Amino acid sequence: MTQGTFIQAVLIPDLPPPPQIRVTEAATRFNVYRNNVVVSLTEALQAAFPAIAQLVGPEFFAAMGGEFVRAHPPQTPVMAFYGAAFPNWLRGFAPVAALPYLPEVAAIEQARREAYHAADAPPLTGEQLARLAPDALVTLCVQPHPAARALRTVQPALAVWAQCIGVPDLARETPPEVLITRPAMAVQVHPAPAGTASTLFALANGVPLGEALGDVNPAHILTCLLGAGALANPKVFPCPT
Structure with missing residues (x-):
């Protein structure tokens, strides 16, 4: 099993667990791990974009964040920089099309993060x-x-x-x-x-x-x-x- 295969299995909920861990008990633990990964990354995203979370509400943000996490998994273990693609991603996310200011608000929050760590x-x-x-x-x-x-x-x-x-x-x-x-x-x-x-x-x-x-x-x-x-x-x- 390659690292890429494992990451795909973690991030895509419709995929079954990798063949190496399809024993019932191991598969159950894998599904728990899969959920924890997405939840923790979504929480990191919410912490980085608090105004967006406030504007759309926690339940919607959790669902939206899960979509983003699966489309843009982390490329580095440094969570301080995770979510840089979020503002542009929002521009193409159809469920928020009625809130055209949302990507620009997210861009302000991302710029503040970058300024903080510069x-x-x-x-x-x-x-x-x-x-x-x-x-x-x-x-x-x-x-x-x-x-x-x-x-x-x-x-x-x-x-x-x-x-x-x-x-x-x-x-x-x-x-x-x-x-x-x-x-x-x-x-x-x-x-x-x-x-x-x-x-x-x-x-x-x-x-x-x-x-x-x-x-x-x-x-x-x-x-x-x-x-x-x-x-x-x-x-x-x-x-x-």
Whole structure:
């Protein structure tokens, strides 16, 4: 029996136990193990996406989580990263089609997880930028902070997430984008102007700051990024050469 065969048998409930364990007592124990695996992975998923669990209810989440677990078994024993595919998977999960904000809420929760576990680096500050000449500012190569994540939203995902989690200051916010950062080792979620995600993407690919900010409200985007600690200090976290 290969490892792949065993994993298939564990995750697909319609499959019989592997031939090597079809003795009645062993098969019974295998079915208990099979159920425990799916339940434990679903519980890990629920812990990672508490707002989604609250929105759909525990019974529905358990059934939905089981579907996801069988389609996306863990690829690593580190459960802190399990479920990264969940937001995109929700987009194609027909039973939640009437809740179009659900994938974006899940994306916010996933981005918060990634920010929490990301490497640390000192942020670039407005005071540091103010010391630069205008020409140097425009051509500055600066990387996003390792914990920074930006998401485009077309649904009121930030408001829905904030209402579920109990963040009243954000419960009325419907920004075009959401910025997640981790200043002082605490994950924070911020409303962000349009263009924030594309700016971070451009910076991550080595585009100079002036070009990355573009022509649409660059001052607003830069103020948002600096205020949230979303840019890394280039002296400590330099651009790749």
